[in-house]
Each structure stands twice: as C-alpha cells, then as structure tokens.
Amino acid sequence: MNELNIKSVEATGNNLRVHFECKGLVGRFFKDDVFFAKYDTSIEGVPESILVIPFLATCLQIVWASKADLYVDAIDEEFLDGLNEIKSSFQKFYPQIGFGGNIYADKIVKSSVNGYTKSMILFSGGVDSLATYIRHRSENPILASIHGSDIKVDNYKAWNTVMKSFQSFSEKTESKHMTIQSNFNKINSHVMLNSYYGRYVTGSWWGGVKHGLALLGLCAPITYTEEINKLYIASSFTKLFSYPWGSHPDIDNNVKWAGTKAEHDGYELSRQDKIEVIADYIRKEYPDLYIRSCWASDKGLNCSKCEKCSRTITGLELAGSDPNNHGYIVNADTFKVIKKKLLSGWPIGEDEEYMWQDLQSHCDLDKDFPHLEAKKLATWLLDINIEELKHKSSKKTSLHKFEQICMFYLKYFPDPLPKIIEYLYLSLRVHFR
Numbered sequence: 001m002n003e004l005n006i007k008s009v010e011a012t013g014n015n016l017r018v019h020f021e022c023k024g025l026v027g028r029f030f031k032d033d034v035f036f037a038k039y040d041t042s043i044e045g046v047p048e049s050i051l052v053i054p055f056l057a058t059c060l061q062i063v064w065a066s067k068a069d070l071y072v073d074a075i076d077e078e079f080l081d082g083l084n085e086i087k088s089s090f091q092k093f094y095p096q097i098g099f100g101g102n103i104y105a106d107k108i109v110k111s112s113v114n115g116y117t118k119s120m121i122l123f124s125g126g127v128d129s130l131a132t133y134i135r136h137r138s139e140n141p142i143l144a145s146i147h148g149s150d151i152k153v154d155n156y157k158a159w160n161t162v163m164k165s166f167q168s169f170s171e172k173t174e175s176k177h178m179t180i181q182s183n184f185n186k187i188n189s190h191v192m193l194n195s196y197y198g199r200y201v202t203g204s205w206w207g208g209v210k211h212g213l214a215l216l217g218l219c220a221p222i223t224y225t226e227e228i229n230k231l232y233i234a235s236s237f238t239k240l241f242s243y244p245w246g247s248h249p250d251i252d253n254n255v256k257w258a259g260t261k262a263e264h265d266g267y268e269l270s271r272q273d274k275i276e277v278i279a280d281y282i283r284k285e286y287p288d289l290y291i292r293s294c295w296a297s298d299k300g301l302n303c304s305k306c307e308k309c310s311r312t313i314t315g316l317e318l319a320g321s322d323p324n325n326h327g328y329i330v331n332a333d334t335f336k337v338i339k340k341k342l343l344s345g346w347p348i349g350e351d352e353e354y355m356w357q358d359l360q361s362h363c364d365l366d367k368d369f370p371h372l373e374a375k376k377l378a379t380w381l382l383d384i385n386i387e388e389l390k391h392k393s394s395k396k397t398s399l400h401k402f403e404q405i406c407m408f409y410l411k412y413f414p415d416p417l418p419k420i421i422e423y424l425y426l427s428l429r430v431h432f433r
Helices: 025-029 053-065 077-093 127-139 156-173 190-197 205-218 220-225 271-284 307-318 334-343 350-361 372-382 386-393 398-412 417-431
Strands: 003-012 015-023 034-039 069-076 102-109 118-122 142-147 177-182 228-234 260-265
Touching: 003 025, 003 053, 015 025, 015 053, 025 053, 025 190, 034 053, 034 220, 053 069, 053 077, 053 190, 053 205, 053 220, 069 077, 077 102, 118 127, 127 228, 127 260, 127 271, 142 156, 156 177, 190 205, 190 398, 190 417, 205 228, 220 228, 220 260, 271 307, 271 350, 307 334, 307 350, 307 372, 334 372, 350 372, 350 386, 398 417
Parallel strands: 003 069, 069 102, 118 142, 118 228, 142 177, 228 260
Antiparallel strands: 003 015, 015 034, 034 177
C-alpha cells in the first residue's frame, strides 16, 4: 500500500492546518503529519476545495514521483484540470522518475466565481520579482511574500529583517503587502528526496521540481479572499535554458483555481535583461531600492560574497548601478575575489552556467561602470569559457563525494534511521556553516 490520505482541513481565523496520513513509500518523504500555513487575514469563509490547495501543491510532486495514490474529500475542478497538464509536463521533464499515481476525490467542486479583476505577485524582493512588479505596477498588484522558503519558518529574527525591506518597498510604492508563513518546506525530507531522485533532477528537488507549484498554491486562500484574477510568478530563465525546472510556463501557466489563474511572467527576459529594467527604474523612480538576492545568509541580508550575490553585483555594475546603494557591500577587492572564486572552482551547475553566460553576453565595455575594478572583471569575463569553469567546479572533493555516496544509500536504511541521520546531518551543517 502506497498512499497519502488527507484526514482533515481546518481553517481557524488566519490559520490553516491540514492533517494527513501516509502509508508506504510516500511516507519516507515527510517528516511530519501536519501541514500549516498562517495568513495575515482570516480565511474562515474559504471553501475547503480551495483551502486544501496549499497542501496539495506541496505534496503532489512527491505523490506522483513515488507513484502513490492521494485521497481528498473535496478538490476544485479547475485546479484538478490544471494538475493533469502539470503532471504531464513533469513526466516529459523527468521520464526517469515517471510521475505516476492518482488523485481520488469524494467531491469535485465546480466554482461559480467570476469577475475577479485584481492581480497579485509572489514577491521575494529579488531581481525576478522586482522586474515583474515594475512591468505590472500599473495594475497596483498585491505583493505576497512567503516565510518558510529561503528564510526558515522558525527563523523569526531573519524574517523580521526581511520584513523591514518589504515594508519600506510597500510604503514607497503604495502597494498592499501580505505574508504567508508555512512549514511547506520544512515538512519534507529533502535528504531522502535527494537519495531517491537527486541524480535525475536539475539542481535540487526544490529548484528542479517543487517550487513553482508549491509557492503558487500557498496563495490560494488569499486569492479567494482578495478576489485575485491573475497571480504572477516571475520566471527564472528564458527558453534558451534547456534543462527542466520547477517553475516553467508549462507548469505555472496551468495552475488555476476558482477565479484565479497563474501567469509565468518575464520568460522572454534573461536575468540581466531584468536587471536593466530595474536599473532604469532605479534611475527614474527609486534611487535607493533594496534588492534581496541572497540565499546563503541566515540573517535576512545579502552576504555580498556568495555566488548569487556576486553575479547580482556584477549585473548591477554592467547596468551602471552601484551595488552599494542597493543592499550590497562592495569595494575594490570584491571583483578580484569574484574572479578568484570562479577560477578556483566555485560551485556552478546548469543554472549558474546559464546565468554567467548571460552576464558574459552583456559585457559592454563602452558603458560607464560604478567601479573601475568591475570593468576589469567584465573585460576578463568576455574571454572566459564558462563551460570549462563549470567542468572544473564539478570535480568534487573527496569529502563531498563521500557525502553524496552516503546520501544515495540512505534510502536503503529502514525507518526511522534515515530521519535521525538527516537531523544529525543538518545540525552539523548549521554548526560548521
């Protein structure tokens, strides 16, 4: 028996709780049996067929990958219809995994909702979501930010820091800002997912599979209360990125439910194209705009040192904007360090390779650079083979190879041993960070 049963869906005030039970293989990928999401508005009047969507969007990729069956009392008809297309897309993306299993619902609810006209943007404050806001600001979109994705759900100190930048942006732009707190990421055993499926997916389970559907689904209750017609999720790549990814037009544009349809925005723009859009907005309207790009820091601020911060810094320099004015700490040594780390085997996967090649294609040496050292870096980037840098970075250390081997064989250990090992492993990673 291999199944996930949704036992109850409860909305009390601002809080959503979904109790579920797993049997068989699918249970190996969950560390808890209660999903929660907390909103900053009451969701008590929202139909159960909509309330269940945040959990379904979190768990369905795992249900499909493990070829399990899912049982639910009620599901929105539009959402179910879109899931068929999304499942087919994952099957095309990752044929080695298969993506099977079925959904069994006691009630398929046809919605009578129509006439919604508002829009909402999934907003992290990073390059992608900022560009989407700038492109659609005439719609006066609501900004929705999620606590529990890059900032851990129990890291309140970092989230409070992030919220200050969100509040500042909201006040400056006169935009309504809403937050969602959820254990949607913490609830999964990412180590076990990596053990079973890591060798097939692009990057990680989060990046290669989960995040598009999961992030959009979390918004379902408040799109209902706020009467949202269009829910934007910013693109990560363009069609030139040929690898499967968890947020893609074939996935995001099929996410829909009563009165609301998601839209994958900016697919025609590369990351550097978006930075150019932001730089123009900075010059004309928002000279001290804070850009939050860092996933490495647990403090809610840009570390200004990691690979993602470094390419955002480089991108801003190429666009003529001083990173020091937008949340980064940059000096004369910054660009020498970036070059050194790229040459010494900085971790570069398919997505980072695409991003650095994009930067390379935008290196216009006739432009003015805020820092002379950035121009020197751009001159060097023009003649570098990014694919060779990626190959160099793929030569893992012996310790990393040992770690990968251990993770691969973890799936052969009986429960609850893998969960104990995962807890110890994550604790050690935090300790030695």
